[in-house]
Amino acid sequence: MSGDGLKMMIRERAQAFGFTLCHVTRPEIDQQHIDALQRWSDAGLQGDMQWMAEPVRLERRKNPATMLDGVKSVISLAMIYSPPQYTLAEANSSLSSGVITAYAHGDDYHDVMKKKLKALAAELDLMLGKYDQRVFVDTAPVLEHALAEGAGLGWQGKHTLTIHKQHGSWFLLGEIFTTAEIEPDQRAENHCGSCSACIDICPTQAIIAPYVVDARRCISYLTIEFDGFIPTELRPLMGNRIYGCDDCQLACPWNGHAAKGDGITIDYLMPKGENNLADLASLLLLDEEGFRIRFRKSPIKRTKRRGLLRNVCIAMGNSGAAAFVPGLLNVLNDQESLIRGHAAWALARLCDQERREMVLSALVLQLAQESDPAVMQEMTSAIKDIKEAL
Numbered sequence: 001m002s003g004d005g006l007k008m009m010i011r012e013r014a015q016a017f018g019f020t021l022c023h024v025t026r027p028e029i030d031q032q033h034i035d036a037l038q039r040w041s042d043a044g045l046q047g048d049m050q051w052m053a054e055p056v057r058l059e060r061r062k063n064p065a066t067m068l069d070g071v072k073s074v075i076s077l078a079m080i081y082s083p084p085q086y087t088l089a090e091a092n093s094s095l096s097s098g099v100i101t102a103y104a105h106g107d108d109y110h111d112v113m114k115k116k117l118k119a120l121a122a123e124l125d126l127m128l129g130k131y132d133q134r135v136f137v138d139t140a141p142v143l144e145h146a147l148a149e150g151a152g153l154g155w156q157g158k159h160t161l162t163i164h165k166q167h168g169s170w171f172l173l174g175e176i177f178t179t180a181e182i183e184p185d186q187r188a189e190n191h192c193g194s195c196s197a198c199i200d201i202c203p204t205q206a207i208i209a210p211y212v213v214d215a216r217r218c219i220s221y222l223t224i225e226f227d228g229f230i231p232t233e234l235r236p237l238m239g240n241r242i243y244g245c246d247d248c249q250l251a252c253p254w255n256g257h258a259a260k261g262d263g264i265t266i267d268y269l270m271p272k273g274e275n276n277l278a279d280l281a282s283l284l285l286l287d288e289e290g291f292r293i294r295f296r297k298s299p300i301k302r303t304k305r306r307g308l309l310r311n312v313c314i315a316m317g318n319s320g321a322a323a324f325v326p327g328l329l330n331v332l333n334d335q336e337s338l339i340r341g342h343a344a345w346a347l348a349r350l351c352d353q354e355r356r357e358m359v360l361s362a363l364v365l366q367l368a369q370e371s372d373p374a375v376m377q378e379m380t381s382a383i384k385d386i387k388e389a390l
């Protein structure tokens, strides 16, 4: 069978498993991406994700051939998901709701994609003969956007995500590494041009230069990966984003025509309405069991309850809605220090004249019982801010 005929068959089977885009490249990263990765790591822009800077993992990212002995080809695959069902303006004005990144509106993509990649790999065994294969979805040290660009699946935009001319960037990437030799596709060309919409819109100015995201400022990192007290100067900039952030994608002109989910036949991630502008008040009421049940199949379980409710407290603090005060007072003695600390911050932001005494006495009482130094600092600052403001 010709190289093209074989690839056509692989593509057809990939589409049957839900991968709209399927391209092939060699297990190599071009020098430009290698240099950019090294500069990013040297500058410490990975934040607390120290594993990303570990020399072994860095080397693996730069050299995909180290991920599988004898690997000859990398099949780069994209699974499209439903874009947000709201505009940026609607998300920003929906103050009683929390914005969750669109890929997390439904089931956990790791589970969904891994199963489908393994099934596709099993079919490749039948198609190609017996070769070694490994499948990856996001968790291994694989430079997936650089591989996708090399495979011609799409180009890496200035916000560092992969863009396809027709489908925009509302998709997730996975890879099959194989020892089979498959004809590679042509590298994708970059079509960002002079556009800077993503850089301009970013609420925290996390895109510090074209193609360079400072993870320490990026809301996706802060709300999902970071497990600590979010720097106070960044909290007001996060608005109501409680799990990830789609702002740079929503602003990207290439997503204009993809906004209604063009080209998507089935969204295998099964988005759920309750995560589409989620109700902040009910999220803050979740206990450990409630969180576990609601997010059992969702990628949101990654933040654990303490991370999500920390983010909810920040969104409430940014809402200007004093109606959230009673709920925040209720979690001021939560078992999780992250929640107690961020609730104190939010209370200081929402406290008006009418609630001043009630909030102050709750904070003072709680501070007297507090033993965590970070929370004590949050509560002390909150008390000071309230006293100075009113």
Ligand code: SF4
Pocket (backbone or CB within 6 Å): 159, 201, 202, 203, 204, 205, 206, 207, 213, 217, 218, 219, 220, 244, 245, 246, 247, 248, 249
């Ligand atoms: S995800 Fe949000 S915070 Fe991160 S770079 Fe994009 S717009 Fe900025």
Ligand code: SF4
Pocket (backbone or CB within 6 Å): 157, 158, 159, 163, 191, 192, 193, 195, 196, 197, 198, 199, 248, 251, 252, 253, 254
């Ligand atoms: S918004 Fe503009 S600069 Fe940013 S990724 Fe899209 S096309 Fe490129």
